[in-house]
Amino acid sequence: MKFPRFSAGSALALLGLLMVAVPTAQAWTGMGPKWPTNTNKYDKSGLPSNWQSVADYSAQQWTNVSPSPFTWTSDGASNNDLVRGNIDGGGRTLATTTIYYSGTRITRFVMKFDTSENWYLGSGSPASNQVDGRSVGTHEFGHAHGQGHAQTQYCSGSGSATLCPYYTMGSTWARSLETDDRNGINTLYP
Amino acid sequence: MKPFAMIAAVVALGFAAWHYAAPEPQALVHLMYQTQTFPQMAVKANAVLAGQVVGIGGTRWNQDDGSFWDREMSSGQTETALPYYEITLRVDDPIVDTTTQNLAAGHDVVLTVVGMNPRDEQEIATNLGIGSGDHGPEGLQVGQRIVVFAQNTQMAWREGTRPVLQLMGHPEQAYFTTVRGGNFESHAQEAPSGSLADLKDQVLALRDGQTTE
Numbered sequence: 347m348k349f350p351r352f353s354a355g356s357a358l359a360l361l362g363l364l365m366v367a368v369p370t371a372q373a374w375t376g377m378g379p380k381w382p383t384n385t386n387k388y389d390k391s392g393l394p395s396n397w398q399s400v401a402d403y404s405a406q407q408w409t410n411v412s413p414s415p416f417t418w419t420s421d422g423a424s425n426n427d428l429v430r431g432n433i434d435g436g437g438r439t440l441a442t443t444t445i446y447y448s449g450t451r452i453t454r455f456v457m458k459f460d461t462s463e464n465w466y467l468g469s470g471s472p473a474s475n476q477v478d479g480r481s482v483g484t485h486e487f488g489h490a491h492g493q494g495h496a497q498t499q500y501c502s503g504s505g506s507a508t509l510c511p512y513y514t515m516g517s518t519w520a521r522s523l524e525t526d527d528r529n530g531i532n533t534l535y536p
Numbered sequence: 537m538k539p540f541a542m543i544a545a546v547v548a549l550g551f552a553a554w555h556y557a558a559p560e561p562q563a564l565v566h567l568m569y570q571t572q573t574f575p576q577m578a579v580k581a582n583a584v585l586a587g588q589v590v591g592i593g594g595t596r597w598n599q600d601d602g603s604f605w606d607r608e609m610s611s612g613q614t615e616t617a618l619p620y621y622e623i624t625l626r627v628d629d630p631i632v633d634t635t636t637q638n639l640a641a642g643h644d645v646v647l648t649v650v651g652m653n654p655r656d657e658q659e660i661a662t663n664l665g666i667g668s669g670d671h672g673p674e675g676l677q678v679g680q681r682i683v684v685f686a687q688n689t690q691m692a693w694r695e696g697t698r699p700v701l702q703l704m705g706h707p708e709q710a711y712f713t714t715v716r717g718g719n720f721e722s723h724a725q726e727a728p729s730g731s732l733a734d735l736k737d738q739v740l741a742l743r744d745g746q747t748t749e
Contacts, residue, residue, distance in 0.1 A: 377564055378661040392613035427613040432692045434702060437570055439650050444606075444616040445564045450664050456606075456616045463570075482568055489566040494661075503725075512571040512706040 374530035375494035379447035387424035404483030474516035481520035572705030584632035591624035599694035
């Protein structure tokens with residue numbers, strides 16, 4: 347039995363065919379600018395004390411990602427502020443992260459949590475009418491380092507990326523990062 | 537020209553050049569929305585409107601002139617502007633209207649979306665060349681026929697709040713668009729697919745007849 351000869355050219359052609367035929371399901375997006383350094387700080391002193399552990403938990407999820415060397419640390423002197431304030435009343439926009447940038451570099455951020463929401467700030471399970479602070483905080487810290495929202499066609503609720511752009515009341519799935527979230531920070535800060 | 541006049545002219549030109557070249561504050565804002573299912577939107581909406589999109593504005597910031605702002609609060613923290621954009625809808629059929637705006641057929645109504653216009657985000661990311669911005673499903677276009685769910689809200693304004701008619705939940709989930717065959721479909725959770733009449737029946741059934749009709 348004769349087998350066709352397998353040249354380097356045909357191997358490359360086959361590889362190219364496979365790359366086209368097997369689409370990558372990358373859902374994460376970049377916002378555009380990113381931090382020039384891998385070590386950055388945030389100031390949580392603008393939050394009430396019961397919010398501060400929520401902020402630390404949320405930042406830590408991204409710091410823990412390996413192999414990315416990117417880290418967040420709390421520092422009251424930082425101008426990367428975490429605050430609470432009115433956005434648009436309860437049940438709509440939960441939080442915002444404003445990124446200031448110059449050229450392609452992020453220079454600072456301000457994160458705001460809506461005071462009108464019914465927040466759950468513990469580490470257990472929120473009630474079905476509560477918004478989980480750790481879930482929303484982890485999502486917002488993803489923006490703070492420059493990741494955009496995950497593409498919504500990949501967002502189906504539980505098990506979806508933390509950076510999916512919407513939150514379902516009472517849920518906690520956005521507290522922990524998914525592969526797609528980790529791929530984002532690992533790519534932006536290798 | 538006398539030396540003094542020449543120096544004054546150079547200083548004036550320099551100031552003008554500095555003034556006009558001073559970069560606008562560059563800021564990007566991302567938000568997280570609470571999702572609303574179709575039944576939730578149907579029941580809670582102050583307005584469910586069928587109509588045609590006749591305008592989609594660019595990103596504005598929450599003060600009267602629409603420009604970006606920020607300020608230091610007494611705590612030493614910074615308060616920043618909230619972005620929004622407006623969609624103008626020419627109403628064909630006010631399926632539900634519990635607003636005080638009299639959203640009759642033929643009227644144009646302004647709907648507010650809190651957040652940056654996705655096209656502006658995309659443009660920033662593209663111009664920087666190192667990001668892609670958010671890729672939502674094909675965005676809303678002028679000329680599209682939609683059925684949209686909106687609520688009366690008080691949006692934060694630089695000083696106080698401002699009453700607006702705001703899209704519910706995540707903006708991409710707040711409306712149905714027509715697809716091939718003329719049916720309406722939505723990205724909202726638990727959203728049905730069907731004709732305008734079907735959709736209208738379901739909304740009214742969920743609201744138990746609490747409409748303007």
